[in-house]
Amino acid sequence: MEVDILKEDDKSVKFVLDDATPQFANALRRTMIGKVPTMAVDEVYFRNNTSGLFDEIIAHRIGLVPWRFPVDEYRLPEKCDCEGDECPNCQVEIVLKKEGESFVKAKNMKATDKKVAPENPEVLLVKLLEDQEIDLEAKAVLGIGKDHAKFQAANASYKYYPVVKINGKEVEDSETAARVAPEKVKKAEGVVEADEQVVYAMKNTVDISEGDEVELERSNDKFIFTVETVSGLEPKQIVKKAVEILEEEIDEFETSLKKSL
Ligand SMILES: [Zn+2]
Structure with missing residues (x-):
């Protein structure tokens, strides 16, 4: 698992969580909201x-x-x-x-x-x-x-990281490419043929010309988290604490599992 911080200030932090599962991402989100004291x-x-x-x-x-x-x-x-x-x-x-x-x-x-x-x-x-x-x-x-x-520590949410492909090849900055992509690309299930409007919207971000095949997918193992503090804790402290709590819970589970086996 890897974490890459995209943006940070006193009130919020935005980061990418890579090489994780949707289940882990959701456990982290729920812990930050409901379990950080x-x-x-x-x-x-x-x-x-x-x-x-x-x-x-x-x-x-x-x-x-x-x-x-x-x-x-x-x-x-x-x-x-x-x-x-x-x-x-x-x-x-x-x-x-x-x-x-x-x-x-x-x-x-x-x-x-x-x-x-x-x-x-x-x-x-x-x-x-x-x-x-x-x-x-x-x-x-x-x-x-x-x-x-x-007692809620934060508002925390995540979305699946976008993967933008042009002619089958993943572009370098998928996040920006997905943001500037027109609705018809965002809503399409599968490949869209780039027309004038698509090229106009995306040409400053990616190398694209009319007739190219554009596809927007959601990664299943990469997530963009936004954590905004609503408490006296700093956003990064909340993330750190949530991870500690998850670790403690796994330890507790392990201990009680050993006892019952
Ligand atoms: Zn006491």
Whole structure:
């Protein structure tokens, strides 16, 4: 299996996965979406709330805020040594206290661990008027997207890598060639004879002339992945973590298989 990164920025990564199977590609996609742990607030205790919004609405909004956190320092509560009994390795205390006319934003929430902070500090939680106050404590934990959407790490998808052939020979840059190809080539099942329109659309990308046979196929072992983070994790961290999780699952399977044989 080979990975080649095509494009990368703070929010997303696009890469080619080569020499894999559709089953593996799908397992990777599902793991990135549903099993990579991220941090979110799970419980909120209100000491005072005289704002215009009910406690439940504010708690819900706080719950949807993604948090940046040191990935290797926190564990899922069920996998922590404390066995879910709430310790600094599996939970973070958060306080929010503000009064008087103002906008209460995500950045006003302060975590006991300075390395934990809202991914987007400008998310608006509630607006306070004069004489209004909000004072609460919250608890953030790790969780996975499979259990609750607020823990979802990423939007991840893949498509089959296109293979463009002209007169039976694969072109060098199939991805670009497939992108510029007109609809009649994209939708055709099998070979299309290049006419003026096809040549016009593709001539800057590939060597093509009228009468050539053009074919667009989908590779069954090469995939283009797009992973966009919707959490406090970086896109590459999500891919890495998903691979670790798949490895752990295979190990678990192997261990239990050995026991039962
Ligand atoms: Zn713990």
